[in-house]
Amino acid sequence: MKILILPDSFKGSLTSGQAAAQIESAARKVFPEAQIESFPIADGGEGTLEMVQKAAGGAFLPIEVMGPCGQRVRSRYLSIGDTAVVELAxxxxxxxxxxxxxxxxTTTIGVGQIIAEALHVGHRRIVIALGGSATTDCGCGxxxxxxxxxxxEAGRPFLPTGATLSMVRGIRLNGFFFGKNAPRIEALCDVDNPLYGPxxxxxxxxxxxxxxxxxxKVLDAGLKNIADLFQKRAAKLNTLRGxxxxxxxGAGVAAFLNGRLLSGIDALLDLMKFExxxxxxxxxxxxxxxxxxxxxxxxxxxxIARRAAGKPVVLFTGANMLGEKDLGALYELGITAVLPILQKPSTLGEAMADAKTNLHLAALNFFRTQKMFGAR
Known part of the structure; x- marks a missing residue:
């Protein structure tokens, strides 16, 4: 029996690596002879740097930048040849x-500072992992x-945040990102939502x-204002996947940096040769x-389900918020079962604190049922 384990992080409680370790440990207890491959994974959000380094190598480079609230934070990016991978989170x-x-x-200015440093030291391709942000500033920072x-309105430069996006009346783009020698900019998107609207x-x-x-309401109006400033490009900017x-x-990468938006999970599954x-x-x-x-x-x-070639895909989760109808949509995508891991009535804090144990027990019992039906 061959088991492929590819969990995302359980935000606030388990990294993708920790989640993978708990599932793998349970599987080995029940199926000690099984071939098990474990790949902690991400969708372009938190954990992307570790996943890319595991698959492609590279070195982490430290940098101090401005955090989302104006504080100084210690950050890093991943350098692989002429490519720098930057994680927004x-x-x-x-x-x-x-x-x-x-x-x-809040502001994304620190993300730009990392990119600036990566370009300064010679990287020609920048891959930005979007996800897990504390911001809604359209990437203006x-x-x-x-x-x-x-x-x-007076033509004076200022730094917009979510509260002041509607005050932007003009945008002067940096031509460097649109010229013949522009760097290659790509963003890995963890969702495919439009820029504004419901x-x-x-x-x-x-x-x-x-x-x-x-x-x-203020944030949504501000995002629409930024799109409107691109006039004929506004509709395209809003409906651009990601x-x-x-x-x-995502819209900011496309509009301000002339970048391409990619499905984070698809790009990362390609990197690890998932198929x-x-x-x-x-x-x-x-x-x-x-x-x-x-x-x-x-x-x-x-x-994962879309690209699993019909193989059974089991999804463990800390909380299932969907009813039967919405779960049906996931089943149609290729997910075989959604299994909540909670073992007893708990507060959110208790559930997050117990996530490691809960996931291990849920996986252990799942694998035991598989053995009961003849898996080996």
Missing amino acids: EAAGLGLRLPGFSPMK MAAALGTQFLD QGAACVFGPQKGATPDEV AGAAGGT EAAKSADLIITGEGAVDTQTKGGKVAAG
Whole structure:
């Protein structure tokens, strides 16, 4: 029996590597003779740097930059030849948000500072992993750190945040990113949401970052304003798959840096040669912290299921937020079963603290049922 284990992180409780270790440990207890391949994975969000280094090598380079709330933070990026891989969460992630800061006030400027340093030391290709952001500034902070100017009504440059996106009246792009010798910029998007509107960055993800209903309206209007400033390109910018990733930073990469938006999970599955591994697998196991309406939109589990070539795909989760109808949509994608790991009634804090044990026990019992039905 060959088992392929590819979990995402369980945000706030387990890294993808820790989750993979718990599932693998359970599998080996039940099937000691099984061939097990474990690949901690990401979708372009947190954990991407580790996954890319495991698959492609490279060295981590440290750097100190401005965090999402204006504080100094120690960050890093991955250098592989002439390619630099930058993880947005390392400079503007939710884990760096200070108390009292909603996405109205946070910034991606630190992300731009990392990119600037990577370009300065000679990298010609920049891959930006979007996801896990504390921001909804459309990547304006990132762009400002790289030479783009945002002008107010009086024509004066200023640094927009989510609260002031609607105050932008003009944009002076840095021609370096549009010239003959421009670097190659790519963004790995963990979702495929549009920039603004009911399914956009502010309306869907703003509340998760601490935005109130009134603030969500302000953020959404600000994102639309940035798109409108590109006039004929506005519709394309909004509907670009992944434009809403990382608080609109996906759109910012495309508009300000002339970059390409890619499905994070697809790019990373390509890197690890997933199809080749899946062909010989009998069972594919994945996992994520919560299964909700976003799971089918660019996340790890959906990406794996689409490319699993009909092999059984089991998804462990800390919390299943879907009813039978929405679960049916995941089944149609190729997910065989969604298995919550909770072992007893718990508060959110207790569930997160016990995630390692809960995942191990859930996996152990799942594999025992497989053995009961003849798997070996």
